[in-house]
Amino acid sequence: QVQLVESGGGSVQAGGSLRLSCKASGITVINTCMGWFRQAPGKEREGVAAIGLQRGRTHYSDSVKGRFTLSQDNAKLTVYLQMNNLKPEDSGMYYCAADSCGAHWSDSSDYLHWGQGTQVTVSS
Secondary structure: OOEEEEEOOEEEEOOOOEEEEEEEEOOOOOOEEEEEEEEOOOOOOEEEEEEEOOOOOEEEOOOOOOOEEEEEEOOOOEEEEEEOOOOHHHOEEEEEEEEEOOOOOOOHHHOOEEOOOEEEEEEO
8 A cells, every 4th residue: 555644844934945755655666756746725736846766857847946856765765855945936735646657747647646745834
């Protein structure tokens, strides 16, 4: 059974940093991608970043490129999202997702497994 557990959310001021973690169990590294999505109240869930665990290839949305960085620890089946220079528009519930790597990393329908989410609030 696949389980994803996010942690690391919190409240920061604009310009601050947070590091989110997503610890997985029940998955394999081979051909598995893990993605981070966020959803603000009244808005659709959007893809933020994703990583292929086998080769470490990363993808970022334009809105976070240069500010957010993915890393992985395959031994721990954990993916980290380092978020720097946070902006109020980065606020939302952040979800970790995992599945076999699909064609569209930012498409939430490409992911079967989801965590419960961790809240990020950035104040101006």
